[in-house]
Structure formats: C-alpha cells, structure tokens
Amino acid sequence: MFAVARKLSQSMASAPPLSPNSLSNIVKDSNHCLGWSERLNALARQLRLYKPPPALDDSDVEEQRIEETDGKVVSQVGFAESATPIPQRTERFRPKRAAVLICLFEGDDGDLRVILTKRSSRLSTHSGEVALPGGKAEEGDADDAETATREAKEEIGLDPSLVNVVTTLEPFLSKHLLRVIPVIGILSNKRAFKPTPNAGEVEAVFDAPLEMFLKDENRTSEEREWLDDKYLIHFFNYEVGNKKYLIWGLTAGILIKAASVVYQRPPAFLEQKPKYKVPRVVNKNTVMP
Numbered sequence: 001m002f003a004v005a006r007k008l009s010q011s012m013a014s015a016p017p018l019s020p021n022s023l024s025n026i027v028k029d030s031n032h033c034l035g036w037s038e039r040l041n042a043l044a045r046q047l048r049l050y051k052p053p054p055a056l057d058d059s060d061v062e063e064q065r066i067e068e069t070d071g072k073v074v075s076q077v078g079f080a081e082s083a084t085p086i087p088q089r090t091e092r093f094r095p096k097r098a099a100v101l102i103c104l105f106e107g108d109d110g111d112l113r114v115i116l117t118k119r120s121s122r123l124s125t126h127s128g129e130v131a132l133p134g135g136k137a138e139e140g141d142a143d144d145a146e147t148a149t150r151e152a153k154e155e156i157g158l159d160p161s162l163v164n165v166v167t168t169l170e171p172f173l174s175k176h177l178l179r180v181i182p183v184i185g186i187l188s189n190k191r192a193f194k195p196t197p198n199a200g201e202v203e204a205v206f207d208a209p210l211e212m213f214l215k216d217e218n219r220t221s222e223e224r225e226w227l228d229d230k231y232l233i234h235f236f237n238y239e240v241g242n243k244k245y246l247i248w249g250l251t252a253g254i255l256i257k258a259a260s261v262v263y264q265r266p267p268a269f270l271e272q273k274p275k276y277k278v279p280r281v282v283n284k285n286t287v288m289p
Contacts, residue, residue, distance in 0.1 A: 096179065097181070098137060102132060116208055118204040132182070133158070148165075157194070172254055180254070184258060208238050221269075
C-alpha cells in the first residue's frame with residue numbers, strides 16, 4: 001500500500017542549498033533522494049525552507065494575560081514575560097507536549113497522499129476516531145520529530161529511519177489541552193511499507209489525498225466557542241473502497257494547515273481556526289468544546 005525510501009543519497013552539488021535548521025538526526029542533509037520523483041524532491045526543498053511561527057518554550061516565555069475577571073486568568077501564547085507582568089504569581093498550567101506525523105507520499109495517480117489511522121474502539125479517549133499517527137512526548141525524545149516517528153512506529157509499524165522529516169508546523173491545542181506539534185515527513189517507495197497496526201491502539205490504516213483538505217467538497221462545519229472566541233470545527237467525509245471515514249476536529253485542522261503550506265494556497269472555505277489560548281488554571285474536566 002505504502003512505500004518508504006530506505007536510504008537517502010548525499011546532497012547533489014547542483015541542488016539548491018538546504019535550510020540550516022536541522023530538526024534532528026532524522027532530517028537528512030540531502031536534497032536529491034534516491035528513488036524520489038522530481039516532484040517529491042522539489043517538495044522536500046520547499047518544505048525545508050518553510051518557517052513556522054516561532055516555537056515557544058513554556059519554560060522561557062510567559063503568556064500574555066488577556067482576561068482577568070472574577071479570579072479567572074486566560075493566556076495566549078506568544079508574548080514575552082517582560083511585556084506582560086502579572087502581579088499575583090499562581091502556579092501556571094502548562095500544557096503537555098505531543099507530536100503527530102504527517103506522512104506524505106506520491107500515489108499511483110501522482111497525487112500527494114497522507115497516512116491516517118482509525119483509532120481502536122477500545123481506547124478510553126477519541127475511540128474510533130480518525131487520527132494522525134502520534135502521541136505524547138516522552139523524556140527520552142530528542143525533539144518533536146522523534147516523538148512523532150517513535151509513536152508512528154509503535155502504532156503502525158513505520159520504522160523512523162525510513163521517514164525523511166522536512167519541517168514542523170505551528171503548535172495546535174487539542175481538546176484535552178495537549179500542545180500538539182505537527183511534523184511533516186516524506187515517503188517514496190510505496191511497496192516497502194507494510195502497515196502493522198497495534199491492535200490495542202489502531203483499528204485501521206488508510207491514506208487520503210492531501211489536497212481534499214483545501215476543497216469545499218464533502219465538508220461541513222460547526223461553530224464552537226473557546227475562551228470567548230468563536231471558531232469552526234471542520235468535518236470531511238471520505239470513502240475508500242467500501243469503508244467510510246469522518247475526518248474532523250484537530251486532525252482536520254492540522255491537515256488544512258499542512259495542505260495550505262504544501263500547496264501554497266488557502267482553503268476554498270472559511271477556516272476560522274481557534275486561537276492558541278491556554279487557561280491559567282485547569283482541572284480534570286477542562287476540555288475544549
């Protein structure tokens with residue numbers, strides 16, 4: 001079904017220079033990859049040059065106070081501590097970090113496709129939902145790329161050494177207040193990867209065209225509200241073979257962003273994504289609607 005490039009060649013002298021920002025040892029320093037089509041090579045060069053908004057580290061930045069009424073303080077990531085002093089220093093909630101892997105490959109018809117999973121119906125959270133491979137960061141992970149590829153190996157049997165990571169996107173906030181970093185990686189030889197889903201976590205592995213997340217087809221949306229801001233949740237209906245999948249919520253939002261970056265154009269519909277806002281204090285029942 002899928003394929004993965006097992007080895008990458010050294011950078012060709014005639015190829016354009018790479019971005020100096022190496023994500024990890026998973027990111028290869030080659031521009032021209034053995035067995036890749038020219039389109040995939042061009043895409044890899046394009047994405048290595050992509051610069052997401054600065055990734056903020058909760059340990060060395062403060063979040064801007066945007067509301068403080070009746071003891072409630074709401075924050076928005078992106079402002080230095082010196083610019084937004086807060087008189088009372090209570091213990092600030094800091095979202096745990098997670099990463100997901102956006103694995104792209106070239107389909108038989110030449111379209112770019114992304115690997116997706118359907119979560120096991122036995123899981124306690126998000127059971128039966130469509131998701132990207134990924135999960136929470138662990139102490140030994142060197143970076144977000146390692147988190148995403150490690151989780152992909154655990155969930156669907158994809159060897160991290162077979163993935164060429166090219167960039168990361170801006171962070172997203174999950175329903176359960178995880179700070180999720182999307183990591184984009186490229187596959188090539190689609191005959192090499194044989195999915196082996198972890199039965200305890202994954203019910204099915206499938207792929208979908210990335211460009212569908214820019215089209216206003218088979219899509220609906222619902223308006224929600226989070227910390228006084230309204231936003232849209234998008235739902236994409238996708239059918240392959242005799243199976244139907246609903247791709248929505250965080251996964252749909254991440255893929256809309258990824259498709260916009262890859263195809264370098266906005267979606268054909270109003271996106272209205274939620275702002276990255278984190279409450280100062282939460283409890284076990286605090287979730288995004």
